[in-house]
Amino acid sequence: MSDVGSRLHWRDGVILAVLAVVITGGLVHYSRDLGTDDGPRAQGQSPTPPSHPSSQATAQLEGAPSSDPATPAAPTGGTCWDGRETAALKLCGLPAGARGLEWVFPSFAEDRARCHRAQPNDDSYPVVESYACFQQALGQPVTITYDQVKDPGQVEDWLVARVGKDHMHEVPGPHGGRCVFTDGDNRPARITGMYEQFPYVVSVYADSPQAATRAWRTLVRQRSPGKIRGVRS
Numbered sequence: 001m002s003d004v005g006s007r008l009h010w011r012d013g014v015i016l017a018v019l020a021v022v023i024t025g026g027l028v029h030y031s032r033d034l035g036t037d038d039g040p041r042a043q044g045q046s047p048t049p050p051s052h053p054s055s056q057a058t059a060q061l062e063g064a065p066s067s068d069p070a071t072p073a074a075p076t077g078g079t080c081w082d083g084r085e086t087a088a089l090k091l092c093g094l095p096a097g098a099r100g101l102e103w104v105f106p107s108f109a110e111d112r113a114r115c116h117r118a119q120p121n122d123d124s125y126p127v128v129e130s131y132a133c134f135q136q137a138l139g140q141p142v143t144i145t146y147d148q149v150k151d152p153g154q155v156e157d158w159l160v161a162r163v164g165k166d167h168m169h170e171v172p173g174p175h176g177g178r179c180v181f182t183d184g185d186n187r188p189a190r191i192t193g194m195y196e197q198f199p200y201v202v203s204v205y206a207d208s209p210q211a212a213t214r215a216w217r218t219l220v221r222q223r224s225p226g227k228i229r230g231v232r233s
Contacts, residue, residue: 077089077232077233078230078231078232078233079230079231079233080092080093080229080230081095081100081103081104081228081229081230082095082099082100082103086230089229089230089232090229092229092230093229094198094199094228094229095148095200095228095229096128096148097129097148098112098129098131100148101129101131101146101148101200103223104146104198104200104222104223104228105146105200105202105220105221105222105223106221106222106223107144107219107220107221107222108131108133108144108146108202110221111133111135111144111219112133114133114134114135115131115132115133115134115146116131116132117129117130117131118130118131118132118145124158125149125150125151125154125155125158125201126149126150126151126154127147127148127149127150128147128148128149128150128199129147129148130145130146130147130148131145131146132144132145133145133146135215135219137206137211137212137214137215137218137219138208138210138211138214140206140207140208140211141206141207142204142205142206142211142212142215142219143188143204143205143206144202144203144204144205144215144219144220145201145202145203145205146200146201146202147200147201147202147203148199148200149199149200149201150199151199152194152195152196152197152198152199152200152201155194155201156179156194156196159181159192159194162183163181163182163183167181167182167183168180168181169181169182171193173224173225173226174224174225174226175195175196175197175198175225175226175228176195176196176197176225177195177196177225178193178194178195178196178222178225179193179194179196180192180193180194181193181194182209184209184212187207188205188206188207188212189205189206189207189208189209189211189212190203190204190205190212191203191204191212191213191215191216192204193216193220193222195225195228196225197225198225198228200228202220202222204216204219204220
């Protein structure tokens with residue numbers, strides 16, 4: 001009887017020992033798994049960070065037009081000064097030649113039959129193209145010249161030196177606006193208007209300051225600086 005009990009106690013000890021080995025091995029394996037990640041990092045690579053849009057992509061998204069059909073699109077296109085349709089007015093280029101002067105100065109387009117090409121004046125500012133038109137104001141002959149010039153800065157410097165800054169009147173507007181010089185002391189009396197940033201100049205000459213002023217107010221028409229290249233749709 002004692003032999004049977006001894007054998008049972010020995011077998012129970014063996015079973016307990018085997019269970020201890022299995023449990024210990026399982027704990028070791030499980031602890032190793034806790035210290036590793038599946039995927040690239042387990043192979044010595046860094047984990048892939050969460051995907052977020054870059055700052056450039058975000059800016060592009062924020063600057064994209066609204067997808068809401070109720071939101072009107074900002075007008076960017078239009079018609080160039082020469083009649084071409086364009087996606088952006090900055091692509092139109094500047095008016096040039098007689099046709100360009102007709103666009104910048106609608107009064108030149110209306111009076112073209114009274115105009116002829118003028119010769120450059122060596123004592124004045126450099127011009128690319130010039131036309132002189134003959135009109136009347138207060139019963140006096142009046143000459144109006146329309147010029148495409150090389151450099152508006154040169155024109156302004158020349159007029160300031162000739163007429164004086166005290167005789168310059170600034171007309172606010174886009175692209176620097178315009179300015180007008182009035183010279184009533186010399187003969188012929190002269191009124192000259194120019195764009196600050198565009199190469200176009202118009203002048204009125206008359207025997208009296210009164211006739212020059214009347215011609216300037218009633219005969220000369222100039223396009224707004226914001227529409228020199230064309231008109232938005």
